[in-house]
Amino acid sequence: MENPYKTLDIEPGATEKEIKKAYRDLSKKWHPDVNDGKDEIFKEIKFAYELLMDREKRKHYDEHGEVLEDESDKIFHGAQENLIHAMKSILTSRAFLQSPETFNLIKKIKETIGEAKESAQDKLTEAGEKIYVYEKIIALFEPPKPTDFLKNVLLEEKATAEQTVKMIKRDLEVFKVMEEIIQGYKYNFKEPKRIFGDFHGMHTRRMNRERTVIGVPPEIIRPRGK
Numbered sequence: 001m002e003n004p005y006k007t008l009d010i011e012p013g014a015t016e017k018e019i020k021k022a023y024r025d026l027s028k029k030w031h032p033d034v035n036d037g038k039d040e041i042f043k044e045i046k047f048a049y050e051l052l053m054d055r056e057k058r059k060h061y062d063e064h065g066e067v068l069e070d071e072s073d074k075i076f077h078g079a080q081e082n083l084i085h086a087m088k089s090i091l092t093s094r095a096f097l098q099s100p101e102t103f104n105l106i107k108k109i110k111e112t113i114g115e116a117k118e119s120a121q122d123k124l125t126e127a128g129e130k131i132y133v134y135e136k137i138i139a140l141f142e143p144p145k146p147t148d149f150l151k152n153v154l155l156e157e158k159a160t161a162e163q164t165v166k167m168i169k170r171d172l173e174v175f176k177v178m179e180e181i182i183q184g185y186k187y188n189f190k191e192p193k194r195i196f197g198d199f200h201g202m203h204t205r206r207m208n209r210e211r212t213v214i215g216v217p218p219e220i221i222r223p224r225g226k
Contacts, residue, residue, distance in 0.1 A: 004048035004061065012062065016053065023049040075170070079177035086112050106187040113182070117175045120168050127164045134158040 005012050008022040023045065032039040051067060052058050060068035069077070086109055090096055096103045134154050141151045 002044055002048070004051050007044050007048035008052070014052075019049065019052050075173050075177055078174045079181060082174060083109070083178055083181060104187075104189045104191075106182060106185060106189065109182055110179070113175055113178050117172065120171050120175065124165060124168045124172070127161045127168065130161040131158055131165070134161065 005014070008014075008019065008026065010018055010022050014022070026045045027042065028034075030041045030045060032042055035042070051061065057068045060066070087105075090105065090108050090112070096105075096108075134157055138151060138154050138158070141148070141154075
């Protein structure tokens with residue numbers, strides 16, 4: 001990201017009044033309405049302005065040189081990174097490399113997300129059960145003592161399980177955004193036509209005809225090779 005101070009052409013110690021003035025002047029010059037609909041520069045100006053007008057984000061940028069992201073931004077970026085990772089894994093898989101032209105890429109990504117969600121839900125249930133058990137056991141102890149290290153072990157385990165629940169819930173939010181992103185893609189995949197037909201079905205139909213002709217009970221006749 002471009003230095004927001006440089007974007008607005010102001011000094012790092014600029015006041016809010018100076019920031020607003022710089023934003024107004026640059027907006028008039030770079031607004032899409034006066035630049036044939038081009039909005040890249042205007043978006044950068046607007047982003048820099050909003051960052052510097054937020055005291056917490058500005059303070060974080062001044063101290064660390066990076067943008068303080070909102071939780072929703074973190075979740076969205078996490079979803080993007082997960083999708084990129086899933087895409088790379090699929091593109092290097094044997095199933096894709098063997099027949100890429102008949103591989104439904106978007107369907108596979110959706111299946112990957114679904115499997116990850118299911119696994120996360122199982123882990124969430126497991127962690128919730130641990131918390132419930134720990135709370136029950138902790139309640140059996142007498143009022144805490146300074147050297148009550150056994151109860152402290154339970155409290156630590158409970159805190160770990162609670163942190164796990166928090167992380168899994170965030171993962172589930174990421175998966176939800178991943179699904180929303182992938183739903184927005186148009187993928188004109190068509191299921192490949194079967195060239196040679198259904199051999200198993202043909203064989204079964206032939207065997208049924210044979211059973212009818214010779215009058216032998218179906219369970220007696222087995223397909224050749226079995």
